[in-house]
Amino acid sequence: MTNIELSGVYMKNIILVLSLTWFFISCNGVNSPLSGLLSKTYSDPTNDVIEDHIDIMSCHIDLNGDDITIDFTLENVPASLTFNHSALADNYLEYEYEVEFDSDLNGTPNYSISVMHFKPPGSSEIISDLISNTQANLWEDNGSSSSTIGASSSSLIGNVLTITTSKSLAPALSNLMIDHVFGISTFYTDGTTSYVDGVSL
Ligand SMILES: [Ca+2]
Ligand SMILES: [Ca+2]
Numbered sequence: 001m002t003n004i005e006l007s008g009v010y011m012k013n014i015i016l017v018l019s020l021t022w023f024f025i026s027c028n029g030v031n032s033p034l035s036g037l038l039s040k041t042y043s044d045p046t047n048d049v050i051e052d053h054i055d056i057m058s059c060h061i062d063l064n065g066d067d068i069t070i071d072f073t074l075e076n077v078p079a080s081l082t083f084n085h086s087a088l089a090d091n092y093l094e095y096e097y098e099v100e101f102d103s104d105l106n107g108t109p110n111y112s113i114s115v116m117h118f119k120p121p122g123s124s125e126i127i128s129d130l131i132s133n134t135q136a137n138l139w140e141d142n143g144s145s146s147s148t149i150g151a152s153s154s155s156l157i158g159n160v161l162t163i164t165t166s167k168s169l170a171p172a173l174s175n176l177m178i179d180h181v182f183g184i185s186t187f188y189t190d191g192t193t194s195y196v197d198g199v200s201l
Helices: 001-005 008-027 171-175
Strands: 039-043 056-062 067-074 081-083 093-100 111-118 126-130 133-144 145-151 152-155 159-166 181-190 192-199
Touching: 056 181, 081 093, 093 159, 111 159
Parallel strands: none
Antiparallel strands: 039 056, 056 067, 067 159, 081 126, 093 111, 093 181, 111 133, 133 145, 152 159, 181 192
């Protein structure tokens, strides 16, 4: 026991060195090398959700250049959809097309880009097109809360929903790679039943 006690400081130093070595290896990505990919097309089965307008067939993410461009190819997006379902409570999420990023690779997403619609208080049901009734934004997620930090733009051509976001909205966006993609999903509710689709990464 005496020898172990005498060498306690030495052991602590060894543990410190090993810890620092692990830390630097982790920081350098040696344990999980990053691909460096800046674009990727993700495929998803068709008809794995009954609502065609949120059924992802593929999602292309392009991180080249000054913008982040996301193309959701959906099974079928009708020219008109129902918004502000009477069965849905005020302020609840009704539509969402979202890509989440984990920019610091700590296992928790901290940015997301989405097209969404929340039912405004006191609103009535309307039947209208997806783009003019949804908001497109960059969100920053801080654990329990999320806040918009800038506007994205969105368009729908055929069944392809495109969301474009300037990297200038947040410094961390400039370093994003495909490795940082954390989740790709869609959501829709009619106020009674909720539907989701998501891509397996
Ligand atoms: Ca699908
Ligand atoms: Ca993170």
